[in-house]
Structures are given as structure tokens and as C-alpha cells.
Amino acid sequence: MNQGRIWCVVNPTIGLPLFLGSVAIISMLVHHAVLNNTSYMAAFFAGS
Template sequence: MIYGKMWTVVKPTVGIPLIIGAVAVGSFSVHYAILSHTTWVSAFLEGGAKTAAASMPAAPAAPMKK
């Protein structure tokens, strides 16, 4: 382990939950920042692209040659 000596200062029963909690808080804060500061992410998650594709008119079919 790279940081093996860290566990002589901090007990693993305290350090591991602390590290996991810090990663979780960091992840939630990044995701919250992305969702609250962009418009395209929420539109994508709500399926905004489906409504734009459905409103496009269909192209007319070309006549078949005999």
C-alpha cells in the first residue's frame, strides 16, 4: 500500500468511512453543480430530444420506378 503508514495515525474504522464519505460528498456536489448550472443536462434526462425529433415532418417518399 502506498499510504500504509497513514493507518498508524488514523484507525481504519475511522479513516475508511471518512474517505468514502468525502468521495460521496464530492460526487454529489459535482453532480448538483452540473444539473443546476446547465440547461442541456436536465433536458437530456427528461427526454427533450424525443420531442424535437417527433415534431420534424417526415420526408415525402420518392416514386418507385418500374
Template sequence: MNNAKLWLVVKPTVGIPLFLSAVAISSFLVHVGIVANTTWMADYHNGSASAE
């Protein structure tokens, strides 16, 4: 990869935790969006999901 010059601008002690935090936050937001916008998720968590 040709991204070695990135670490001349951003220190790895700042860049790596920032990148991992961004991945974790975006993953959390995707999961919240799925849970908030589905009609069957609440039934599934309550144990009353219908088997098809």
C-alpha cells in the same frame, strides 16, 4: 504503496468510512453542479429534449 504509516495515526475504522464519505459527497456535489449549470438538463428530464 508507502502509505502504511497512515494507519498508525488514523484508525481504519475511522479513516475508511471518512474517505468513502468524502468521495460520495464530492461526487454528489459534482453532479449537482452539472445539473444546476446546464440549460438542457431540465428539458431532458421532462422528456422534451430535441434529437439532433
């Protein structure tokens, strides 16, 4: 692991949940943007 020294600066018990939480939030924001800005997704979910 070539980035192993990062854990000398950030504790893994803080860094990993923070990283995974930020990935989950970004994923939700992208999904929200796709659902709100496309017309075909609403029609797809409605069964059309």
C-alpha cells in the same frame, strides 16, 4: 502499499468511512452543480 503508515495515525475503522463519505459528498456536489448550471441536462432528462 507505500502509504501503509497512515494507519498508525488514523484508525482504519474511522479513516475509511470518513474518506468514502467525503468522496460521496463531493460527487453529489459535482452532480448538483452540473444539473443546475447546464441547460442541456434538464432537456435530456425531460426527453427532448
